[in-house]
Amino acid sequence: MTVITGRHLVAVTACVSGVAHTYMAAERLEKLCQQEKWNVNIETQGALGVESELTEEDIRRADVVLLITDIELAGSERFENARYVKCGISAFLRDPQKVMGAVRKILAAPQHTQVILD
Numbered sequence: 001m002t003v004i005t006g007r008h009l010v011a012v013t014a015c016v017s018g019v020a021h022t023y024m025a026a027e028r029l030e031k032l033c034q035q036e037k038w039n040v041n042i043e044t045q046g047a048l049g050v051e052s053e054l055t056e057e058d059i060r061r062a063d064v065v066l067l068i069t070d071i072e073l074a075g076s077e078r079f080e081n082a083r084y085v086k087c088g089i090s091a092f093l094r095d096p097q098k099v100m101g102a103v104r105k106i107l108a109a110p111q112h113t114q115v116i117l118d
Contacts, residue, residue, distance in 0.1 A: 007038040009103065010058050011066040012073055013089065018046030021089045025068045028096055036100070045074055054078070064103050068092045083109055087117040 011029055015021035026042045033040040041062075043054045056078070059065065065084035067073065085102045092099050102115050 007036070007063045007107065008061055009033060009038050009040045009064050009066060010043075010054050010062040011040065011068060012043045012045060012054070014045035014069040014071050014073055015089045016070050018048075021070075021093065022046040025089050025092050028093065029066070029068070032096055032100055045069075045071075050074060064106055066099070066103055068099075081112060083107075083111050083113045085115045085117065091117060 011026075013022045013025040013029070015025075022044050023046065026044050029042060030040060041054055041058050042052060044051045059078055059082055062082065065079050065082045067076075067079065067084055067086040068089055069086070070089050083106055085099065085106055087099050087102075099117060102117055106113055106115055
């Protein structure tokens with residue numbers, strides 16, 4: 001298996017209450033990306049509103065978009081043309097390696113490819 005380094009990932013985390021799980025998922029993802037040696041920008045949508053909002057340039061530059069959410073995202077249309085993986089917060093927190101495996105697999109897929117994990 002080839003180890004891919006220098007990838008750029010952008011993500012959005014959002015949970016129903018917008019408190020603990022939103023930030024837990026963001027923190028876990030940051031650690032995973034450090035291990036993978038990937039650059040990551042994470043937007044959180046929580047009780048404090050949208051924080052660290054992703055720009056159009058961030059999204060365009062990204063190799064993959066990861067949407068970790070249990071709610072309808074504000075501004076979700078921004079990701080329509082992107083290659084993305086979408087999963088629920090609890091699925092990500094329970095098995096982050098499964099989600100990251102899907103992210104690695106989709107890297108070779110064409111833009112507009114969308115994977116939704118249960």
